[in-house]
Amino acid sequence: MSDISKKTLELIGKEEIKPTPKFYFFAKNFLVWTLFFVSIVLGAISVSVILFLLTDYDWYTYRYLETSFLLHVLISIPYLWISFFSLLIIASYYNLKHTKKGYKYTIFSIALSSIFLSFFTGTVLFFGGLGSEIHEALFKNVPLYNYLTYTKEDIWSCSGKGLLGGEIVSYKNRNNFILKDFNGRIWRISGGNVAWQDNMTPQSGIIVKIIGYESTGDVFFVDMVKPWREK
Numbered sequence: 001m002s003d004i005s006k007k008t009l010e011l012i013g014k015e016e017i018k019p020t021p022k023f024y025f026f027a028k029n030f031l032v033w034t035l036f037f038v039s040i041v042l043g044a045i046s047v048s049v050i051l052f053l054l055t056d057y058d059w060y061t062y063r064y065l066e067t068s069f070l071l072h073v074l075i076s077i078p079y080l081w082i083s084f085f086s087l088l089i090i091a092s093y094y095n096l097k098h099t100k101k102g103y104k105y106t107i108f109s110i111a112l113s114s115i116f117l118s119f120f121t122g123t124v125l126f127f128g129g130l131g132s133e134i135h136e137a138l139f140k141n142v143p144l145y146n147y148l149t150y151t152k153e154d155i156w157s158c159s160g161k162g163l164l165g166g167e168i169v170s171y172k173n174r175n176n177f178i179l180k181d182f183n184g185r186i187w188r189i190s191g192g193n194v195a196w197q198d199n200m201t202p203q204s205g206i207i208v209k210i211i212g213y214e215s216t217g218d219v220f221f222v223d224m225v226k227p228w229r230e231k
Contacts, residue, residue, distance in 0.1 A: 039092035040117050045134065046085040047122025052131030053078045056152050058230075064161050064211070080148045089114050153182045156209050164210045164220055165228065171204045179210070179220075191222035198227050 053076075062072035092114040125131065138145040139153065146153075156165030159181070166181035175194050179187045189210065196202060202225075212222040 036092050039088045040114060040121070043085055043088040043092065043114065043118035044121035044125055045130065046081050046088065047118050048125035048131035049134050050078050050081045050085065050131075051123065051126040052135055053081070053149075053151070056132070056229075058152065058155060058209070061155050061163060064163050065155070065158060066161065075150055078149060080145075085118070089118070157182055159187075159214045159220060162211055162213050164212070164214075165208065167207050168202075168204050171202055174202050175222075177202070177204075179208070185218065187218050187220045189220050189222050194222050195224045197224060198230060200225065200227050 057076050059069070059072065059076075062069050065072065067075075089111060093111055122131075135151070138149075139151065153165065156163050158164075164179070164181060164187065166179045166187070168177050169180050169186070170178035174196060175191045177189050179189050181187060189212075191212065200206075200208075207228040209226040209228060210220065210222050211224045211226070212220055214220050
């Protein structure tokens with residue numbers, strides 16, 4: 001036995017160093033991989049919401065808002081979800097890098113694979129309707145979410161610009177009904193020979209988008225009514 005081996009054994013005996021159980025490394029590796037996949041799943045959910053928001057915006061409304069299309073796009077980008085997704089990509093890189101063989105992977109390969117997995121899974125979730133469900137649940141139940149995210153509901157809350165959206169709470173006829181907007185305000189909607197788009201069936205309880213102009217009080221004169229989700 002060499003002197004180095006003897007000294008090493010003597011040091012182990014002197015310091016009473018005990019070998020780390022194999023189970024510890026297995027549990028640590030399992031936890032890191034679990035966190036990696038959790039990061040991918042949460043990233044996919046973020047992608048599904050981002051895709052929903054980008055496809056759900058009524059981009060043509062910039063003409064009514066009296067702004068440029070470029071500025072409208074910049075305002076409408078879901079920065080909150082993009083930031084959240086970016087943090088999850090960083091988290092997935094950190095977790096994968098700390099697996100048993102994580103040192104073999106470059107930051108580029110890990111980031112690229114994480115983005116691909118998140119986008120692929122997120123696209124599937126988006127077409128399954130998860131993005132819209134998550135957005136609507138947050139919009140209804142988390143007030144802070146409304147302040148941090150510019151949404152379609154914000155666009156159709158610009159009554160002064162001729163854009164108004166909300167739920168029909170009382171329906172009289174195609175030219176006269178009562179609407180509650182997304183801020184809880186009640187409007188009396190009035191018009192003459194109002195155009196209802198996409199063969200809509202006017203009735204109470206449906207959410208609609210209205211193009212017209214605001215009058216005095218809580219009266220809004222309507223020219224056109226669109227379904228909340230256009231074909």
